[in-house]
Amino acid sequence: MTLSRALPNPQSSMTSATQTAYTAIQRMIVTGLFPPGQKLKIETLKDRLQVGASPIREALSLLTSDQLVERIDQRGFRSAPVSLENFDEILRLRCALEDMALRQAIARSCPEWEEALVLAHHRLTRADAADDTVFEALHKAFHMALLDNSASPILLRYCSQLYDLNVRYRYLAGRSLNYGRRDVGREHREILEAAVAGDANAASARLLAHYQKTGAFLRDSGLVPVTPDE
Amino acid sequence: MTLSRALPNPQSSMTSATQTAYTAIQRMIVTGLFPPGQKLKIETLKDRLQVGASPIREALSLLTSDQLVERIDQRGFRSAPVSLENFDEILRLRCALEDMALRQAIARSCPEWEEALVLAHHRLTRADAADDTVFEALHKAFHMALLDNSASPILLRYCSQLYDLNVRYRYLAGRSLNYGRRDVGREHREILEAAVAGDANAASARLLAHYQKTGAFLRDSGLVPVTPDE
DNA sequence: CACCTAATAAAAAACGATTTTATTGTTATG
DNA sequence: CATAACAATAAAATCGTTTTTTATTAGGTG
Numbered sequence: 001m002t003l004s005r006a007l008p009n010p011q012s013s014m015t016s017a018t019q020t021a022y023t024a025i026q027r028m029i030v031t032g033l034f035p036p037g038q039k040l041k042i043e044t045l046k047d048r049l050q051v052g053a054s055p056i057r058e059a060l061s062l063l064t065s066d067q068l069v070e071r072i073d074q075r076g077f078r079s080a081p082v083s084l085e086n087f088d089e090i091l092r093l094r095c096a097l098e099d100m101a102l103r104q105a106i107a108r109s110c111p112e113w114e115e116a117l118v119l120a121h122h123r124l125t126r127a128d129a130a131d132d133t134v135f136e137a138l139h140k141a142f143h144m145a146l147l148d149n150s151a152s153p154i155l156l157r158y159c160s161q162l163y164d165l166n167v168r169y170r171y172l173a174g175r176s177l178n179y180g181r182r183d184v185g186r187e188h189r190e191i192l193e194a195a196v197a198g199d200a201n202a203a204s205a206r207l208l209a210h211y212q213k214t215g216a217f218l219r220d221s222g223l224v225p226v227t228p229d230e
Numbered sequence: 231m232t233l234s235r236a237l238p239n240p241q242s243s244m245t246s247a248t249q250t251a252y253t254a255i256q257r258m259i260v261t262g263l264f265p266p267g268q269k270l271k272i273e274t275l276k277d278r279l280q281v282g283a284s285p286i287r288e289a290l291s292l293l294t295s296d297q298l299v300e301r302i303d304q305r306g307f308r309s310a311p312v313s314l315e316n317f318d319e320i321l322r323l324r325c326a327l328e329d330m331a332l333r334q335a336i337a338r339s340c341p342e343w344e345e346a347l348v349l350a351h352h353r354l355t356r357a358d359a360a361d362d363t364v365f366e367a368l369h370k371a372f373h374m375a376l377l378d379n380s381a382s383p384i385l386l387r388y389c390s391q392l393y394d395l396n397v398r399y400r401y402l403a404g405r406s407l408n409y410g411r412r413d414v415g416r417e418h419r420e421i422l423e424a425a426v427a428g429d430a431n432a433a434s435a436r437l438l439a440h441y442q443k444t445g446a447f448l449r450d451s452g453l454v455p456v457t458p459d460e
Numbered sequence: 461c462a463c464c465t466a467a468t469a470a471a472a473a474a475c476g477a478t479t480t481t482a483t484t485g486t487t488a489t490g
Numbered sequence: 491c492a493t494a495a496c497a498a499t500a501a502a503a504t505c506g507t508t509t510t511t512t513a514t515t516a517g518g519t520g
Contacts, residue, residue, distance in 0.1 A: 152322075
C-alpha cells in the first residue's frame with residue numbers, strides 16, 4: 001500500500017480527468033444547463049471542472065461524435081443546436097434501430113438476459129421519481145437492458161447515443177409534463193412482459209408506441225424554445 | 231497580403247493539426263498500415279506526423295468514436311481489433327441503414343439529386359482503378375451520393391462510418407480479389423438506373439446485393455488473418 | 461528454482477505557456 | 491455619415507514539460 005501523495009487531484013482515484021470532463025459536460029448539455037447553441041469556452045470549463053485544457057478538449061471532441069457538441073472550424077465548440085427536424089430524425093432512427101436491436105435480443109433470448117431484464121425493471125419501479133439523476137440512470141438502464149442481448153455492440157452504441165439525444169429534448173421541453181396523465185409505469189411493465197414472453201412483435205410494437213407517445217408529447221408542448229447565441 | 235511567417239508548419243494553410251492527424255491516422259488504419267490491435271503510441275505518431283501530442287490525442291479520441299481505435303483505460307490507444315462477428319455486424323447494419331437512407335432519398339427525389347448522382351457515377355467510371363486513393367474516394371462519393379438526399383444527417387453519419395469500417399476489412403483481406411471475376415461497374419450502373427428511375431425496391435435490392443456479394447467475397451478469402459499484439 | 465518484491469524505465473495523461481486566429485472597437489478616410 | 495483599414499483584445503489551438511501511471515527488470519527470499 002503506497003502512501004505517497006496525499007490528495008493531489010480532486011476527482012477520486014482511478015478516474016481520468018478526461019472521463020470526469022466528459023461525464024460532467026455531457027450531463028450539463030443533456031439536462032439543459034448549457035442551452036443549445038451555447039458557446040463552450042475552454043477556459044470557462046477548465047476553471048469550472050478544475051482540469052486542464054487538454055482533457056476538456058478531448059471530452060469535447062468525444063461529445064462532438066455524440067452529436068451533443070458542435071465544433072466550428074477555428075472558432076471552438078458550442079452546444080449542438082436543436083430543431084424540429086433533428087428531433088424527428090432522432091425519433092425515427094431510434095424506432096428503427098431499437099426495433100432491430102430488440103428483435104435480435106429476443107431472438108437470442110436466454111435466462112440470464114430475462115433475469116437481468118426483470119431486475120432492471122424492478123429497480124426502475126423502486127426508483128424515487130423525485131431524484132432526477134438516479135431515476136434517469138435507472139430508466140436508461142432498463143431500456144438498454146432490453147437491447148443488451150442483441151450482441152451487436154455498434155448498434156447498441158448508436159441506440160445509446162440516440163437515447164441521450166432524446167433525453168436532452170425531454171429536458172428542454174421541461175421536466176413537468178413527463179409525469180402527467182400517462183401511466184408510464186404500465187407501459188414499461190407491458191414491454192417487459194412481452195419481451196420476457198419472447199413475443200417480438202408485441203414487444204417491439206409496445207416499445208415503439210412508448211417512444212412515439214413521448215415524441216408526440218414533446219412535439220406538442222413547445223419544443224425548441226429559446227435558442228440563445230451565447 | 232500578409233507576408234509574415236515563411237513556412238512554419240508542414241500542413242498547408244487553413245488546416246488544423248488535429249484535422250491533419252485525424253485524416254492521416256484514419257487512412258493508416260483503414261488501409262491496414264496499422265494492423266488490428268497495433269499499439270498507437272503518442273510519441274511515435276507525434277514524430278511521424280510532425281504535430282504535438284494534443285492534436286494526436288484529440289484525433290485518436292475522434293477515431294475511437296468511429297470504432298477504428300480502441301482506448302484502453304490508462305494504457306493508451308490501439309488500432310481496433312477485428313473479428314468475424316464484427317465484420318458480420320457491420321455488414322448487417324450497413325444493409326439495414328443504407329436501405330433506410332436510400333428509400334428516404336428516393337422518396338424525396340429531385341432533379342438536383344439525380345444530376346449529382348449521375349455525375350458521381352460518371353466520375354467513378356472514369357476513375358483510374360490503379361490509383362487506389364482517388365478510386366476509393368470516388369467510390370465512397372458515389373455510394374454516399376445515393377444516400378445524400380435522405381435529409382437525415384445522423385443516419386448519413388452512421389452510414390459513412392460503417393462504410394469506412396467495411397473498407398478496412400477489404401484492405402485487410404488484400405487488395406487483389408476485388409477486381410477479379412465480378413463486374414462491379416455493371417452493379418453500380420444498375421443501382422444508379424434504379425435510383426434515378428425512382429424504383430426504390432429495385433434500387434435497394436441491388437444495393438444490398440452489391441454489399442452482400444462483397445461480403446461473401448471477403449468472408450471466403452481468409453478474413454481476419456494475423457492479429458499481432460504489437 | 462520459482463515466486464514475490466522493489467527499483468527502474470517507458471509511456472500516458474495532464475498542465476502551463478506560447479503561438480495563432482478570430483473578434484471587437486476605434487480611427488481615419490472617402 | 492458610412493465604410494474600410496487598423497489596432498487591441500480575447501479565445502482557440504498547439505507545443506514542450508511535468509506528473510502520474512503502468513510495464514519491465516533485477517534482486518532477494520521461501
